[in-house]
Amino acid sequence: MTTDMLIRADHPTAEPAFGDLYAQVQQFYSHQMQLFDAHDAERWAATFTEDAVFDVPTLDEPVRGRADLAANVLRNKAQQEHGGRQLRHWIGMLDVRSRRDDELRTRCYALVYVTERGGSSKLLRVCVMEDVLVRARGTWLTRHRVVTRDDLA
Amino acid sequence: MTTDMLIRADHPTAEPAFGDLYAQVQQFYSHQMQLFDAHDAERWAATFTEDAVFDVPTLDEPVRGRADLAANVLRNKAQQEHGGRQLRHWIGMLDVRSRRDDELRTRCYALVYVTERGGSSKLLRVCVMEDVLVRARGTWLTRHRVVTRDDLA
Amino acid sequence: MTTDMLIRADHPTAEPAFGDLYAQVQQFYSHQMQLFDAHDAERWAATFTEDAVFDVPTLDEPVRGRADLAANVLRNKAQQEHGGRQLRHWIGMLDVRSRRDDELRTRCYALVYVTERGGSSKLLRVCVMEDVLVRARGTWLTRHRVVTRDDLA
Numbered sequence: 273m274t275t276d277m278l279i280r281a282d283h284p285t286a287e288p289a290f291g292d293l294y295a296q297v298q299q300f301y302s303h304q305m306q307l308f309d310a311h312d313a314e315r316w317a318a319t320f321t322e323d324a325v326f327d328v329p330t331l332d333e334p335v336r337g338r339a340d341l342a343a344n345v346l347r348n349k350a351q352q353e354h355g356g357r358q359l360r361h362w363i364g365m366l367d368v369r370s371r372r373d374d375e376l377r378t379r380c381y382a383l384v385y386v387t388e389r390g391g392s393s394k395l396l397r398v399c400v401m402e403d404v405l406v407r408a409r410g411t412w413l414t415r416h417r418v419v420t421r422d423d424l425a
Numbered sequence: 426m427t428t429d430m431l432i433r434a435d436h437p438t439a440e441p442a443f444g445d446l447y448a449q450v451q452q453f454y455s456h457q458m459q460l461f462d463a464h465d466a467e468r469w470a471a472t473f474t475e476d477a478v479f480d481v482p483t484l485d486e487p488v489r490g491r492a493d494l495a496a497n498v499l500r501n502k503a504q505q506e507h508g509g510r511q512l513r514h515w516i517g518m519l520d521v522r523s524r525r526d527d528e529l530r531t532r533c534y535a536l537v538y539v540t541e542r543g544g545s546s547k548l549l550r551v552c553v554m555e556d557v558l559v560r561a562r563g564t565w566l567t568r569h570r571v572v573t574r575d576d577l578a
Numbered sequence: 579m580t581t582d583m584l585i586r587a588d589h590p591t592a593e594p595a596f597g598d599l600y601a602q603v604q605q606f607y608s609h610q611m612q613l614f615d616a617h618d619a620e621r622w623a624a625t626f627t628e629d630a631v632f633d634v635p636t637l638d639e640p641v642r643g644r645a646d647l648a649a650n651v652l653r654n655k656a657q658q659e660h661g662g663r664q665l666r667h668w669i670g671m672l673d674v675r676s677r678r679d680d681e682l683r684t685r686c687y688a689l690v691y692v693t694e695r696g697g698s699s700k701l702l703r704v705c706v707m708e709d710v711l712v713r714a715r716g717t718w719l720t721r722h723r724v725v726t727r728d729d730l731a
Contacts, residue, residue, distance in 0.1 A: 291444030291597030294452060299600060302671040306685065358728045360687055360704055362670055364515050365455040379459065381513055383538070385689070385704050387728035393704040398513055398538050398546040422511045422540035444597030447605060517668050518608040532612065534666055536691070551666055551691050551699040575664045575693035 294368060297378065297405065300412045305361040311349035313342040321406060321415045328419040356389040363401070374407035382419065398422040447521060450531065450558065453565045458514040464502035466495040474559060474568045481572040509542040516554070527560035535572065551575040600674060603684065603711065606718045611667040617655035619648040627712060627721045634725040662695040669707070680713035688725065704728040 288296065300319070307316040317338040320326070326341060327334040335341055352359060362383040370377045382401045387393040404416040441449065453472070460469035470491040473479065479494060480487040488494055505512060515536040523530045535554045540546040557569040594602065606625070613622040623644040626632065632647060633640040641647055658665060668689040676683045688707045693699040710722040 289442075289445055289595075289597060290452075291442060291446070291448040291601060292595055293597070294448035295444060295597040295600035298672070299596075299674060302673040302686070305671050306673055306687075358704075358731060360671075360728070362687065362689075364517065364670065365458050365513075366451065367455040367459055368452060380455070381459075381515060383515075385701070387704045389729065389731065391729060393701050393729060395538070395546050395548060395701060398511075398540045422513070423542065423544060423546060425511060425542065442595075442598055443605075444595060444599070444601040447601035448597060517670065518611050518666075519604070520608040520612055521605060533608070534612075534668060536668075548691070548699050548701060551664075551693045575666070576695065576697060576699060578664060578695065 293371070293376075294366070296412060297368060297376065298366060300405070301363045301366070301380075304414070305363060308345065309358070309360050311345055311352075313345035313349070316345055317342040319413060321408070321413045324414055325416050326414075327417065329421050329424050358387045358389070359396070360385045360387075376403075376405040376412070378403045378405060446524070446529075447519070449565060450521060450529065451519060453558070454516045454519070454533075457567070458516060461498065462511070462513050464498055464505075466498035466502070469498055470495040472566060474561070474566045477567055478569050479567075480570065482574050482577050511540045511542070512549070513538045513540075529556075529558040529565070531556045531558060599677070599682075600672070602718060603674060603682065604672060606711070607669045607672070607686075610720070611669060614651065615664070615666050617651055617658075619651035619655070622651055623648040625719060627714070627719045630720055631722050632720075633723060635727050635730050664693045664695070665702070666691045666693075682709075682711040682718070684709045684711065 304316065304319045307319065320338060320341055322338060323336070324338070324341065325334050325336055326344075331344070335344055348359075362385065363380050364383070365381040367379045368376055369379055379400065379402050382399040383395060384397040384399070385393055386396045399422065400420050402418045403414050405412045406415045407413075457469065457472045460472065473491060473494055475491060476489070477491070477494065478487050478489055479497075484497070488497055501512075515538065517534050517536070519531060519533045521529055521531055532553065532555050535552040536548060537550040537552070538546055539549045552575065553573050555571045556567050558565045559568045560566075610622065610625045613625065626644060626647055628644060629642070630644070630647065631640050631642055632650075637650070641650055654665075668691065670687050670689070672684060672686045674682055674684055685706065685708045688705040689701060690703040690705070691699055692702045705728065706726050708724045709720050711718045712721045713719075
């Protein structure tokens with residue numbers, strides 16, 4: 273049974289209670305970040321809507337749509353494998369700021385850790401992440417994401 | 426719809442199930458820590474009871490009550506802005522240790538990250554945080570907090 | 579009221595909703611890791627099944643069963659106290675990957691922080707942790723754990 277099926281089965285139609293909703297969002301981010309760190313480009317891109325906007329300070333301009341999102345992951349993959357580095361993206365302090373029909377707005381903190389193969393681990397970046405999530409076929413998808421970096425603030 | 430309204434609407438009267446309770450506490454800490462890091466003194470102080478006691482090793486003596494809590498945040502704000510530093514407080518490993526009527530006792534870990542503007546990020550402190558939370562008007566408030574630092578233990 | 583009683587009371591018989599399940603697993607890991615960091619060997623070992631397998635790269639071979647798990651914690655205790663160091667194990671990005679009857683499979687990230695008494699704190703290791711959890715008497719127990727370290731990958 274996949275996680276998506278599992279979440280769907282629990283909530284056939286009604287609006288979920290807060291505990292279910294909050295757990296769904298945590299599960300969603302955990303899954304999404306693990307796909308990202310594994311460079312699983314297609315499956316990661318599929319956690320965004322078709323028309324998603326992904327605005328992060330490390331890119332010159334916002335990425336739009338799944339194809340460009342996936343391409344971006346493949347570029348990261350090539351760079352990190354070349355450098356022998358493993359990144360881990362860590363989400364926390366999840367604040368579900370508003371809830372309306374099938375749309376959530378969240379604000380959370382995001383940390384990026386990097387480990388050199390055969391070397392040490394360190395904290396690379398501290399960020400704030402603001403998302404608009406929409407419900408689609410029983411799961412959540414990111415429609416809009418803005419990430420800001422504390423070092424560039 | 427604010428988060429407070431959202432949590433309240435889900436639980437009009439009955440004792441919440443464990444999933445709802447645990448999510449409420451996580452949401453509460455996320456919101457509280459984000460207010461703290463944003464130096465939003467009044468709103469942060471309002472997440473404590475009027476007679477709250479806040480006992481942290483970086484202060485000479487425990488802070489008591491909302492006015493002194495807010496004043497403390499404003500001092501932090503002046504120092505951090507002067508130094509060009511952004512702190513982020515991160516709560517995790519949340520253990521809800523007891524539950525009685527409208528009172529919870531929690532023990533969790535707290536990390537403090539600091540980022541210099543235009544510089545690098547680092548882990549500043551590792552702490553343990555023990556709270557007494559009380560329910561008030563459909564949300565939670567901190568009535569008593571003791572923080573210990575691993576480096577001073 | 580202990581946490582175990584609290585979780586049990588909420589879910590007398592039926593399969594829990596996703597929010598309850600996810601919160602139970604988070605609470606379980608928080609409790610388990612706090613016992614580990616406190617070197618509470620017997621109580622920590624009791625969060626595993628009698629026949630549990632614990633496979634971590636810092637050990638020459640997998641540890642099997644509660645007695646050996648507890649003995650391992652006591653060795654850690656002696657070393658860390660001798661060195662004046664406090665470790666903190668931090669679990670996050672919890673992905674509940676499958677759910678079947680009374681068994682869960684999870685994959686999450688695990689960070690290890692170390693603080694020297696009177697010194698500074700740092701990130702020691704970044705790991706991935708994969709567990710098989712089984713339900714027993716109203717709580718969860720770890721039956722199988724594999725930890726991998728990013729620096730050794």
